[in-house]
Amino acid sequence: MPIPQQLGRGDKMGRGPYEKSGIIxxxxxxxxxxxxxxxxxxxxxxFSKKDGKDVTSIxxxxxxxxxxxxxxxxxxxxxxxxxxxxxxxxxxxKGGV
Amino acid sequence: xxxxxxxxxxxxxxxxxxxxxxxxxxxxxxxxKATSIDELAKMYDSSGCRQCHEQIYNEWDQxxxxxxxxxxxxxxxxxxxxxKVGLMNWKHSGVKKPxxxxxxxxxxxxxxxxxxxxxxxxxxxxxxxxxxxKYGAKDTKPEENDRIEKKLSSINIxxxxxxxxxxxxxxxxxxxxxxxxxxxxxxGSHVDAAHPVLKKSPIMSESILCGQCHGLGPNFELENxxxxxxxxxxxxxxxxxxxxxxxxxxxxxxxxxxxxxxxSYNDVGFGKSAVDFQVETLGxxxxxxxxxxPQTLVKVEMINRAGHAIPDG
Numbered sequence: 001m002p003i004p005q006q007l008g009r010g011d012k013m014g015r016g017p018y019e020k021s022g023i024i025x026x027x028x029x030x031x032x033x034x035x036x037x038x039x040x041x042x043x044x045x046x047f048s049k050k051d052g053k054d055v056t057s058i059x060x061x062x063x064x065x066x067x068x069x070x071x072x073x074x075x076x077x078x079x080x081x082x083x084x085x086x087x088x089x090x091x092x093x094k095g096g097v
Numbered sequence: 098x099x100x101x102x103x104x105x106x107x108x109x110x111x112x113x114x115x116x117x118x119x120x121x122x123x124x125x126x127x128x129x130k131a132t133s134i135d136e137l138a139k140m141y142d143s144s145g146c147r148q149c150h151e152q153i154y155n156e157w158d159q160x161x162x163x164x165x166x167x168x169x170x171x172x173x174x175x176x177x178x179x180x181k182v183g184l185m186n187w188k189h190s191g192v193k194k195p196x197x198x199x200x201x202x203x204x205x206x207x208x209x210x211x212x213x214x215x216x217x218x219x220x221x222x223x224x225x226x227x228x229x230x231k232y233g234a235k236d237t238k239p240e241e242n243d244r245i246e247k248k249l250s251s252i253n254i255x256x257x258x259x260x261x262x263x264x265x266x267x268x269x270x271x272x273x274x275x276x277x278x279x280x281x282x283x284x285g286s287h288v289d290a291a292h293p294v295l296k297k298s299p300i301m302s303e304s305i306l307c308g309q310c311h312g313l314g315p316n317f318e319l320e321n322x323x324x325x326x327x328x329x330x331x332x333x334x335x336x337x338x339x340x341x342x343x344x345x346x347x348x349x350x351x352x353x354x355x356x357x358x359x360x361s362y363n364d365v366g367f368g369k370s371a372v373d374f375q376v377e378t379l380g381x382x383x384x385x386x387x388x389x390x391p392q393t394l395v396k397v398e399m400i401n402r403a404g405h406a407i408p409d410g
Contacts, residue, residue, distance in 0.1 A: 001408045002327055008315060017175065017325040018183035018205050021315040028408050029372065029401035031336040036398055043380075043391035056382075056389040063393055067376050071362050071408065074171075081362060084374040090393045092380045 002026040041065065043092060061092040128276075131217040134224050134248055141213050143256035145289060154256075156357040162254040165210045166225065167246055176206055176229040190321070198226045205323050209310035211252055213262060225249065254310075263309050264298040271299060304332060307345040312409070331405040341404050348404060362408070371407060373400040 005022035006014030014020040029035050044059040065088045070080040131137035147154040157163055167173050184192040184202055192198055199219040200207075203226065207214045214221060231237050232245045257279075264280035265271045274280065279287055280298035287295040300306045312326030313333075332345070349359040353367050362368045375398040383390045401407050 001410045002331075002406065004324065004410070008322070016178060016182060018179040018321075018323050020324050021322055022324075023314075023327070026406060028406045029399055030406050031331070031341060031401050031403055032339060034398055034400050036396065039395040039397070041393045041395065043393065045391055047388065054388040056391065058391050063380065065378060065393060065395055067395060067397060069372065069374055069399070071368055073362060073408065073410075081365060081368060083365065083368045083372060086374070086376050088376060088378040088395070090378050090380040092382065092391055096382075 001028045058092060061094060063090045064088070065090060128216065132220050134221060134228075134252055137213065137217045137221055138251040140216065141252070141255060141257050141262075145291065146256045149288065150256075153357050156355065157255070159358040160360065161363075162357075162359075164250055165254045166252055167249040170232065170246070172210065173229040173245075173249055174233045176203070176226065177233050179203075179206060180226050180230065187321070195226050195230055196223060198222050201320065204319055205316070205321065206325070208316060208319075209312075209325065210254070212254075212310070213252075213258060225252075259306065260298075260301075261292070263306065264301065266300055266305055266309065302344065302346050304329070304344045304346070308332070311345075326409050328405045328409045331409070335406060336404040343404055345404070371401065371403040373398075373402060375399075 002023045003025050004014045004020035005024050006012040006019050008021035011024065013024060041063070043061070043063060046057045046059065048055045048057070067086050067088065068082055069084040070077060070082050072080040131140050143154075161168070165172070166176075168175075180192065180195055180198060180202075183205075184190045184198065185194065190202065192202055200214055200217065200222045203214065203222045207222075211225075228245045228249055232242055232249075237245075260279045260281060261274050261276070263274075265274050268274075275294070277292055278294040278296050279289070279292045280296050280301060282297060282301055283295065284297050285295045287293055298306075308329035310326075311328040312324060313330040314327055315322040315324045332341075349361065350356055353359070353364070355364065355367070360367055377396040379394045379396075381392065381394065383392055
């Protein structure tokens with residue numbers, strides 16, 4: 001959203017409509033321009049040492065990821081409106097070198 | 098006896114001037130201003146439009162325009178906050194208590210939420226503020242809140258605001274809107290005793306009609322500028338300037354098929370259609386030196402297809 005400048009001065013955001021004058025920055029979606037967001041989510045795993053080497057034990061090779069775009073007009077999820085929601089299943093290969 | 102004569106002369110000299118309207122010209126009386134919410138609601142009563150334009154009226158009745166002052170209660174509470182947190186705390190506002198509020202003080206909100214208040218006295222501003230504060234008070238009983246909601250909901254952005262008061266932006270070119278006229282897509286007669294003349298508004302299907310309220314940025318015409326929305330500024334400089342060609346009405350009224358119930362984010366289908374949303378995932382094992390770290394990459398691409406930034410605020 002456009003983060004309004006408080007009373008048109010300084011680095012503080014104004015929230016009340018009576019004090020918003022200017023924009024400090026806008027982290028919303030501009031029209032007709034792709035916006036990319038990347039997220040990295042670790043798989044559940046345990047890390048240990050064996051014979052001085054790092055060992056990773058993957059606890060689950062499958063992950064289900066829910067990705068949801070929620071519009072929050074009042075800045076909280078309780079009053080948010082879900083616009084898009086997709087579910088993806090991700091699987092890691094077993095074995096390997 | 099001498100003093101009586103001087104009083105009589107003084108009275109004769111001052112009498113003619115007492116009929117000159119304040120700020121006006123003798124003989125050209127200004128329209129009477131509304132002195133209460135009820136009078137302002139009556140002055141802008143558009144309930145008669147329903148008789149012939151029932152579908153459009155019902156669409157409008159579902160819109161946020163129909164509840165521009167009360168909203169869901171949140172708008173009224175924000176009016177109260179504006180007075181208590183803003184106006185009453187500012188050294189030079191002239192407002193020490195809610196009763197000090199004048200029309201000019203509430204224009205920060207009502208320029209858009211109730212532009213017709215320009216045709217009302219300060220008493221109306223005080224009445225709205227008093228009700229808004231009372232609505233948010235802890236000791237206000239539910240039945241009193243219901244009464245306040247009904248009263249504040251009687252004033253709003255209705256047919257006569259868009260199709261008369263704000264139907265003309267360039268008044269030196271197109272003339273000033275008249276009280277006996279309504280403005281639409283053509284000239285002609287209009288079957289309504291109060292508004293017998295139908296005139297074509299050159300901006301009725303243009304974005305500038307909506308831009309009057311939906312925000313360029315700080316309202317510098319006010320003594321203490323502020324901005325509520327910035328959508329029209331975004332529309333001009335981030336959409337039209339970059340090649341976008343559609344108008345507010347084309348998307349919010351025609352494509353949406355919502356007509357005068359011109360919703361935005363509250364309509365899930367409309368909100369969903371505004372943003373393309375693509376997701377790719379990739380499971381892989383990241384190698385941090387000798388340590389193997391299993392993880393998932395989630396790549397999201399969003400393209401806003403609206404004619405302005407999302408969200409606004």
